[in-house]
Amino acid sequence: MKSQSNPICLCPLDGVIDTIGKKWGLLIINEIGNHGKLRYNELLSELKGISPSTLASMLKEFEKEKLVGKEIFREIPPRVEYSLSTRGKGLREAIVPLLKWALKKGNYTVHCSCSLVKR
Amino acid sequence: MKSQSNPICLCPLDGVIDTIGKKWGLLIINEIGNHGKLRYNELLSELKGISPSTLASMLKEFEKEKLVGKEIFREIPPRVEYSLSTRGKGLREAIVPLLKWALKKGNYTVHCSCSLVKR
């Protein structure tokens, strides 16, 4: 059979690439996913190197895309918690195969120093 | 325990994002994969909108990353065929879950006008 060249259409990824293709896209999604809930400044320090403006604009975009949810506590000082929507969690799961692929250089499998991919 | 927030490490994607995150990255990989082999100008017309310089630089990068192979026929006029390496094919397969995810907006599944994702 022709498992070789099975046609795949990428148009579903249309707007998605613009979102997750960005430098910090997946990093943010994954960081929130790893923690369940995260506050703005926690993200800022966890993702070493990102600037506040960049983080803010990414979060806003993710909210619009319904990838992350935002819970605002009207306190002093103010508290805001970000978490993944169901859709966001789905995205995070969907990239696992990509990670597994990335770990396979040549015919051997590299091991990451971090805790790593599940399974 | 909780399948909910299983820690995932993204560092395997380190250099990968720079490659596949670009506007035409996955499109090129997938187009070659769909056809098996493709020539430069075929790619150029198939991927409507890409400029020659962009395509050339992407292909060069993919060769360096060992994602695509290049076969040169010393003829007149010259002929060059690009094809996916094993690693390139692996990448193409690895994004299928991402596509399936992208097709699910809310709780219903959208249908793409193109032939679409396999099974």
Add this chain to the structure above:
DNA sequence: CAGCATCCTGTGCGATACTG
């Protein structure tokens, strides 16, 4: 604390023309 406003730089990428 959680962000926006502003400025500035790098560069991805398109358009076009030219070469082997």
Add this chain to the structure above:
DNA sequence: CAGTATCGCACAGGATGCTG
């Protein structure tokens, strides 16, 4: 045909300072 060379622009994203 298969690219390269050159130009130019739009935009991601870093740095910093300010506000509710």
